[in-house]
Amino acid sequence: MKGPLFYSKILLFGEYGIIKDSKGLSIPYNFYNGALKMDENLLEDTKKSNESLKRFAKYLSNISNDLVVFEVEKLLADVESGMYFDSSIPQGYGVGSSGALVAAIYDKYATNKITVLENLTREKLLRLKVIFAEMESFFHGKSSGLDPLNSYLSLPILINSQDNIEATGIPTQSTSGKGAVFLLDSGVTGETAPMVSIFMENMKQEGFRNMLKNQFIKHTDACVDDFLKGDIKSLFSNTKKLSKTVLQHFKPMIPKQFHALWKNGLDTNDYYLKLCGSGGGGYILGFTEDLNKAEKALKDYKLEVVYNF
Template sequence: MSISNNIFHAKVLLFGEYSILLDSNGLTIPYSHFNGSLSFIKKDSYTNLNFAHNSNEHLKSYAKYLDENATDIIDTRTFIKDVENGLYFESSIPEGYGLGSSGALVAAIYKEYGINPIKSKAGLTNDETQELKKHFSKLESFFHGKSSGIDPLICYLNHPLFIEDQQNIQSIGISRKNIESDDAVFIVNTNQVGKTAPLVDLFMQKCLNPSFSKLLKEELIPTTNKCIQSLLSGDLNHFFKNVKQLSKFQLNYLKEMIPSEFIQIWEKGLKQNDYLLKLCGSGGGGYLLGFTRNYTQVKKKLSAKGLEVIPVYREF
C-alpha cells in the first residue's frame, strides 16, 4: 500500500468566470498557497483525523461514480481497493471558495490511477490538452453536475493557461513588463461557502433574456478579452481601466453572485480607484478577487475592516 507523493496546487481563474461558458477568453493560474495530495489514514498520522475520515467517505461515493462512468479513464479496481484501505485527500484548499478544490482532487486521482495517462509536461499539443480536458470534464462532473474540465486541467499542468475558447487552450507566460513593487492580485475572504451549480443555473436562466444576452456579447465578453490581452502584453494602464469596466459590469448585472455585505466594499473600491474587486469563480461566497497598484495600503485598509486579505500574485 503506497502512493506517489505528488502535490497539486489550487487555481485562480483570473478572468473568464461565466463568460467562458459563452466562449470568451479565459486566463487561469496555479496558486500554491493552497494545495492537496493523496494519502492514507494511519494511526500515527499527524493530521485532522475527522477531516481524513470524512474525505475517505467522500471518496467512497466518488469511487462508485467512477466505477459506473469512467472505467475507460481510471483504474477503478485499484482506486476502490485503496479507498477501502483508508485513502483520503489531505487538502488545505477550502471547498466552495472558487479555488479548485475538486479540480485538485480530480488531477491527483488521474495522476495516480489514470489508465495510460497523458503526462503533465511542457509543450503539450492542443490535441493532448483537449483530450485531458475531455477526461477531466467527465471526472469532475460528479462534483458540479457539469464541468468544463478546466479546473482539473490547470491543477494537473500547474502552469498558467490561456483559454482562447473551449477548443484552444495553451500554456502561457504572463508579462512582467511595467510591473511595480506594489502591484498585486489578491483575494478577500467572504467567510461564506459558495455553491457553483445553482449560480451557474441562475446565470444560464438570465441568458435566456435577449437583452441580458446582448449585454454579455457586447460588453462582458469584449471587456473580459481586453483584460486578458492587456495583462499579457504588459499594458497595465489599459489593464486596470479594463478591470474597472469588468468590476462595474459584475456589480450592475451579476449582483446576485456578490454577497450582500460586500456590495459597499466593492463600490468603495470603484469610487476611490485604489482597488478593484471581481468574482473569483462562480461567487455567492468564497473569495473575491482583487486588483491594486497600492497593495500595502489596500491590505491595511481592508484588514482594518476585519477582512482576510491574501496576495495571489505580486509583481505580476
C-alpha cells in the same frame, strides 16, 4: 503512501464568460495544495474524505472507456484501506478544491494517461480538459474541466475559446511594484451549482445575453490581453469596466455585505473587485495599483496577495 502535491488555482479572468466562449486566464496558486494519503485509523475529517472518494470511485467506473480507463479495482481497494485526500485548499472558495482532487486521482489511477512531460499539443490539452470535465461533473453537476487541468499541469492556461486552449507564460512578477492582485476572504462559502443555475436562467433573457457579449466578454477579453502583454495601465482601466459590469449585472453572485465595498472601490479607484470562480461566497478577487491604499481601505479584511505588478 503519500501522493504528489496538486495545487489550487485562480481563474484571473473568464468566470461565466468562458461558458459562452470568452477568453480566460487561469494560474496555479501554490499557497494551497492537496495529496492522496493513507490512514488506516480514519479520523473524523479523513473519514468524510474517504467516504466521498468511495462514491467518486463508483462514479468513475461508469465513465465511458472510450474516453478514459481507470484502474477502478485498485482505486476501490486503496479507498477500502483508508485512502483520503489531504488538502489545505478551502472548499467552496473558488480556488479549485475539487480540481486538485480530480487531478490527483487521474494521475494515480488513469491508464495510458497524458503526462506533463510529453509534448502537450492542443489536441492533448483538449482531451485532458474533456476527461477532467467528465470527472469533475461528479462534484459540480457541470464542469469546464479547467480547474483540474490547471492543477494537473501546474502551468498558466490561456483559454481562447472552448475548443482552443494553450499553456502560456505570464509576465514575471515585479518585486518592487506597488500594484497587486489579491484574494479577499468573504468569510462565507459559496456553492457553484446554484450560482451557475442563476446564470443559466438569466441567459434566457435577450438583454442579459447582449450585455454578456457586448460588455462582460468584451472587457474580459481585453483584460486577458492586457495582462499577458503586461500593459498595466490598460489592464486597470479594463478591470474597472469589468468590475462595474459585474456589480450591475451579477449582483446575486456577490454576497450582499460586499455590494457597498465593491462600489467603494469603483468610486475611489483604490481597488477593483471581481468574482473569483462562480461567486456566492468564498474568495473575491481584487486588483489594485497601490497595495497600501487597498490595505487601508480594506483594513477589516484579510488580504492574500497572489501576484505583484
